[in-house]
Amino acid sequence: MQSDLIRKATEVLQGGGLVAFPTETVYGLGANAFESAAVEKIFSMKERPSSNPLIVHIAEISQLKDLVEKVEPMEQLLIAAFWPGPLTLVFPKSDKVPKIVSGGLKTVAVRMPAHPMALELIKSCGFPIAAPSANPSGKPSATHHEHVKAYFGDRIFRMEGGETQHGLESTVVQVKNKVPHIYRLGSVTPEDIERVTGVKPVIDTRSPHSPGTHFKHYSPETQLCVLTKEVWKTRIYQALEHGKRVGILATTESARSLRGFEVTVFDLGSESNLMEVGSRLYSGLIELDQQKLNIIFVQEFPKTGLGLAIMDRLQRAASR
Ligand code: TXA
Numbered sequence: 135m136q137s138d139l140i141r142k143a144t145e146v147l148q149g150g151g152l153v154a155f156p157t158e159t160v161y162g163l164g165a166n167a168f169e170s171a172a173v174e175k176i177f178s179m180k181e182r183p184s185s186n187p188l189i190v191h192i193a194e195i196s197q198l199k200d201l202v203e204k205v206e207p208m209e210q211l212l213i214a215a216f217w218p219g220p221l222t223l224v225f226p227k228s229d230k231v232p233k234i235v236s237g238g239l240k241t242v243a244v245r246m247p248a249h250p251m252a253l254e255l256i257k258s259c260g261f262p263i264a265a266p267s268a269n270p271s272g273k274p275s276a277t278h279h280e281h282v283k284a285y286f287g288d289r290i291f292r293m294e295g296g297e298t299q300h301g302l303e304s305t306v307v308q309v310k311n312k313v314p315h316i317y318r319l320g321s322v323t324p325e326d327i328e329r330v331t332g333v334k335p336v337i338d339t340r341s342p343h344s345p346g347t348h349f350k351h352y353s354p355e356t357q358l359c360v361l362t363k364e365v366w367k368t369r370i371y372q373a374l375e376h377g378k379r380v381g382i383l384a385t386t387e388s389a390r391s392l393r394g395f396e397v398t399v400f401d402l403g404s405e406s407n408l409m410e411v412g413s414r415l416y417s418g419l420i421e422l423d424q425q426k427l428n429i430i431f432v433q434e435f436p437k438t439g440l441g442l443a444i445m446d447r448l449q450r451a452a453s454r
């Protein structure tokens with residue numbers, strides 16, 4: 135039987151409204167993907183540039199045929215391996231997809247989220263849901279319904295699903311001439327994609343083909359600085375010497391090295407579990423940002439596997 139929550143959220147979406155819903159990556163801010171006027175509301179609510187295209191969320195493979203021109207064999211492989219899950223694929227779009235969804239591009243990004251509430255909602259609506267991350271443009275993505283509440287209050291209908299599992303947005307991939315191009319790194323890693331397709335992906339995270347990768351992103355208001363191991367303690371010590379209120383975003387192991395320092399620590403979990411680090415990253419940025427600090431220091435991570443996606447987000451969040 136359908137829950138009250140799903141029924142209400144469905145009514146809001148069917149009436150052309152917006153719903154924030156949990157996915158396994160981050161919360162999405164959704165509207166009926168086939169209704170331009172509803173999708174328009176997402177852009178104004180987020181203050182998102184209209185040239186930044188949205189991801190369309192589906193619950194069944196059969197929904198693809200209304201959205202895309204065709205699906206290539208390598209895309210079939212990726213779908214079979216990673217859907218439902220944190221992989222977005224970019225396809226040539228069908229005429230049914232409104233221009234506003236694709237930011238005027240000839241392509242459309244689609245994914246099938248691996249979250250029971252998201253899947254149930256899409257099935258209940260009967261149409262695909264266009265949804266960016268549920269944050270004002272440029273801010274860290276919401277990984278808990280409390281973040282969504284802090285960002286938008288009661289201006290949107292909010293589904294409360296607690297903390298999301300991955301905490302990093304989906305990996306965005308387009309297959310071009312039988313080669314996978316990664317436009318955004320995520321928890322499906324380049325290694326995962328190579329294993330499934332047999333082809334080493336091109337990492338193209340500043341691509342003109344993916345406009346969203348160019349905008350300011352994930353940034354807290356407080357200054358954020360990524361530190362290497364070599365300067366970790368000295369830079370933090372110097373900031374304290376200058377009378378700064380210092381926030382630290384670090385693994386349990388790195389935070390331990392700061393015992394006795396007067397700093398506000400957000401623990402990202404053990405360095406041996408990058409999955410957990412990724413899932414806690416935005417919570418850390420959002421929560422430290424609420425503490426009126428002068429500067430937040432975050433440690434560097436090795437740029438392999440999931441570390442690559444974590445460093446991508448940190449470097450973007452730290453750039454001014
Ligand atoms: O995990 C996620 O993907 C979350 C959840 C809610 O599904 N959504 C999300 O959406 O992160 P958003 O709007 O914050 O990021 C969408 C990304 C942008 O980097 C955008 O450039 C890229 O997807 N994108 C969307 N449509 C595209 C297209 N047609 N071609 C290339 N890149 C596209």
Ligand code: MG
Nearest residue numbers: 266267275303
């Ligand atoms: Mg986003």
